[in-house]
Amino acid sequence: MQNLKNLLNPQQFEAVTTMNGPLLVLAGAGTGKTRVITYRIAYMLSQGIPAENILAVTFTNKAANEMKERVSVLLNTKKTRPHISTFHSLGLHILREEIQHFGYRTTFSIYDEADQVSVMKKVVKDIWAHLYDRINIQDVKTAISNYKCQLLTPDMAQAQAKDPENVIYSSVYKEYQHRLKQFNALDYDDLILLPLMLFNERLDILEKFQDRYKYIMIDEYQDTNHSQFLFTQLIAKKYGNICVVGDDDQSIYGWRGADYTNILEFDRHFKNTRVIKLEQNYRSTQTILEAANSVIKNNVQRRAKKLWSAKKNDSAITLHTFPTPRDEAEEIIKEILDAKMRRNLAFNDFAIIMRTNHQSRLFEEQLRRFRVPYVLIGGTKFFDRKEVKDIVAYLNVIINQQDEVSLLRIINTPHRSIGIHTLEILNRFCNANKTSLMGALRQIDHIPAISPKAVQSIKHFLAIISEYETRFAHNEKLAPLIKEFVSEIQYEKEVARVSEDRTEIESRMENIENLIEDIRYFEENEDNRSLRQYLSTMILSNTEKSPEEKLKDSNLTLITLHSCKGLEFPIVYLVGMEEGILPHSRSIDENNGDISEERRICYVGITRARDELHLSYSLERTKYGETVHSLPSRFLSEIPESLITAAKSYESPEDNSKIAEFYLKKLKQLANS
Numbered sequence: 001m002q003n004l005k006n007l008l009n010p011q012q013f014e015a016v017t018t019m020n021g022p023l024l025v026l027a028g029a030g031t032g033k034t035r036v037i038t039y040r041i042a043y044m045l046s047q048g049i050p051a052e053n054i055l056a057v058t059f060t061n062k063a064a065n066e067m068k069e070r071v072s073v074l075l076n077t078k079k080t081r082p083h084i085s086t087f088h089s090l091g092l093h094i095l096r097e098e099i100q101h102f103g104y105r106t107t108f109s110i111y112d113e114a115d116q117v118s119v120m121k122k123v124v125k126d127i128w129a130h131l132y133d134r135i136n137i138q139d140v141k142t143a144i145s146n147y148k149c150q151l152l153t154p155d156m157a158q159a160q161a162k163d164p165e166n167v168i169y170s171s172v173y174k175e176y177q178h179r180l181k182q183f184n185a186l187d188y189d190d191l192i193l194l195p196l197m198l199f200n201e202r203l204d205i206l207e208k209f210q211d212r213y214k215y216i217m218i219d220e221y222q223d224t225n226h227s228q229f230l231f232t233q234l235i236a237k238k239y240g241n242i243c244v245v246g247d248d249d250q251s252i253y254g255w256r257g258a259d260y261t262n263i264l265e266f267d268r269h270f271k272n273t274r275v276i277k278l279e280q281n282y283r284s285t286q287t288i289l290e291a292a293n294s295v296i297k298n299n300v301q302r303r304a305k306k307l308w309s310a311k312k313n314d315s316a317i318t319l320h321t322f323p324t325p326r327d328e329a330e331e332i333i334k335e336i337l338d339a340k341m342r343r344n345l346a347f348n349d350f351a352i353i354m355r356t357n358h359q360s361r362l363f364e365e366q367l368r369r370f371r372v373p374y375v376l377i378g379g380t381k382f383f384d385r386k387e388v389k390d391i392v393a394y395l396n397v398i399i400n401q402q403d404e405v406s407l408l409r410i411i412n413t414p415h416r417s418i419g420i421h422t423l424e425i426l427n428r429f430c431n432a433n434k435t436s437l438m439g440a441l442r443q444i445d446h447i448p449a450i451s452p453k454a455v456q457s458i459k460h461f462l463a464i465i466s467e468y469e470t471r472f473a474h475n476e477k478l479a480p481l482i483k484e485f486v487s488e489i490q491y492e493k494e495v496a497r498v499s500e501d502r503t504e505i506e507s508r509m510e511n512i513e514n515l516i517e518d519i520r521y522f523e524e525n526e527d528n529r530s531l532r533q534y535l536s537t538m539i540l541s542n543t544e545k546s547p548e549e550k551l552k553d554s555n556l557t558l559i560t561l562h563s564c565k566g567l568e569f570p571i572v573y574l575v576g577m578e579e580g581i582l583p584h585s586r587s588i589d590e591n592n593g594d595i596s597e598e599r600r601i602c603y604v605g606i607t608r609a610r611d612e613l614h615l616s617y618s619l620e621r622t623k624y625g626e627t628v629h630s631l632p633s634r635f636l637s638e639i640p641e642s643l644i645t646a647a648k649s650y651e652s653p654e655d656n657s658k659i660a661e662f663y664l665k666k667l668k669q670l671a672n673s
Helices: 010-017 033-046 061-075 087-102 113-127 129-134 137-149 154-160 164-182 190-201 203-212 226-236 286-296 325-343 357-369 386-399 404-410 420-433 437-442 452-473 478-488 491-498 502-525 531-541 585-590 596-606 656-672
Strands: 023-027 054-058 083-086 109-111 185-187 215-218 242-246 274-278 317-322 350-354 374-376 556-560 569-574 609-618 620-623 626-629 644-646
Touching: 010 033, 010 274, 023 033, 033 054, 033 061, 033 215, 033 242, 054 061, 054 087, 061 083, 083 087, 087 190, 087 203, 087 226, 109 113, 109 531, 113 129, 113 137, 113 164, 113 185, 113 404, 137 164, 137 190, 137 226, 154 164, 164 185, 185 190, 190 203, 190 226, 203 226, 215 226, 226 242, 286 317, 286 596, 286 609, 317 325, 325 350, 325 357, 325 569, 325 609, 350 357, 357 374, 357 556, 386 404, 386 452, 386 478, 386 491, 386 502, 386 531, 404 437, 420 437, 437 452, 452 478, 478 491, 478 502, 491 502, 502 531, 569 596, 585 596
Parallel strands: 023 242, 023 274, 054 083, 054 215, 109 185, 215 242, 317 609, 317 644, 350 556, 350 569, 374 556, 569 609
Antiparallel strands: 620 626
8 A cells, every 4th residue: 555654644544553452543524534434444455354244234235335446546456355334234144144044034134124114004903993093104213213213123022111192002013013024024123133132032143243343333323323333333342443433523324323422432331442633624714613613612421533635725604684575595605606706616515504404495486596406315216116117116126026015006007907906806805815915916817706807907917027027136137128018018107107207207218227226336336137136126225315316416405414424525504593493492402402313414414514604593483374583503602703704784673683693692691600
């Protein structure tokens, strides 16, 4: 490798070259974390550590793929490949080898969120029919996910259930797991839960993977939940060569189970841990970093660190005060247009960052009004679109004919006269004969009361499934084969049947083309090119942004604080800096006044800015049809006045600047008391 000391700062060099024993790298925002991780992997390989003994775990497939590419470039080869994946992909890898211990077949499917909800709805309808309209399926799903993250089996969950809600949830959990096994399917949480159960029950299997992965690195460790923490502990226990990288100040996913104390207490769980702090920021100006440091230092439970930058910039942080949220949206878009023209900037130099999705409406309205091209990070994900899910469901059935959720989705799509009445007859036959839906379809000639037209349609459907099952098994090229399949089932006619809008029809078919292109890319870049492997990879990637959500060169970015982590922009507008929005009122209420995560969210927003940061708030807002006065966010009062310059006061019935000054002074007094 090249001379590392010339490529890295002293702290980065120490982190890269420390290979043995437990290591905690506290990497503040913009301090070159990804650079350190990739150089560390490459350094370990250059020192003779076998690639098969190195495990690197990230939280997104995008990050894992980027890491693989960077390591390959550093080593100038694609042959040396350590195992780099997400937690869920690692769990899938382990289960592909060991799933038989739980009585599953190796052809198991992985259900996404929509499939899980579909099964849960059916379970609730079957065992709690009289309460079906009063049970919130999303609450059931959350409860079951929490059981699995806490490593509770259905029997354990039922034993602990005290209140009526948990009695219902735990009973649904038990039947849900039973049906998943019937369908030879797993959900996301099973990909962590089952390997953990396996490691606890079979020490020989645990030791097999410990010996395989002697050197472990985990990125974004502050975002791990309880089960991922236990997973880490078990697999690293034998050799203790574990490096975790993260920043407790950027832990903003507590609402989905992330526990930032995992990183705070890492050296308590792994004795003789070396701690290295990365504090030199390569992204933002010193002024922006001083503001971020001033806000985050008010959190009590944190690892002390102070970001600094050699990047100088005379621009102060601008504070905008607006009469109403509509004024805020209109004036900010006007200001962006003015700055773009005067300074010859591009729209992708700007990002508007919000605390909540609903804040986007007024900004989108103004962006459309002024014809500003923009991308909203959010909306319907690519793999959640109906047409994409339909084709993927077909592919799932082709490789796993016990996948009843997928089978039910596509049995009458495109329309083939297999309606509700036919499905009810098939369901009764399944229950009476203890067979699967596919088993019933194969006996269609022996099931009375089904119309001849439906029988003929079912036979045609089975023939298509059988034909393509054979062709996929013979390793034909996936992309052209799937294109042919889509044509054969006449899917475009189905799209045209439900919509007369030619633009919508073309858009939906273009999405299918994009799916086929995604499969073609997969075939060109993966060693295992099977359909099963693609579907597993696709399911695990479904939490990531769709192609339309990715940042485009010509677009301004409109994004929420939770979505912007890991991104950076030259000019940032952090909007809606008001009490009740940031910090959010719900967070204050649910956490008994603890706003530490809200402060971390604010810190993340501030540190997205490279060159300029603009903060804004409104003096009044409409809630439930009534106009109420707003207080500036308390986080504004934590930023030294010397770092902030006030923007011009926009016209309003009142003197905005005086009101803003009054509120800020009031908040400072509250903070000091």
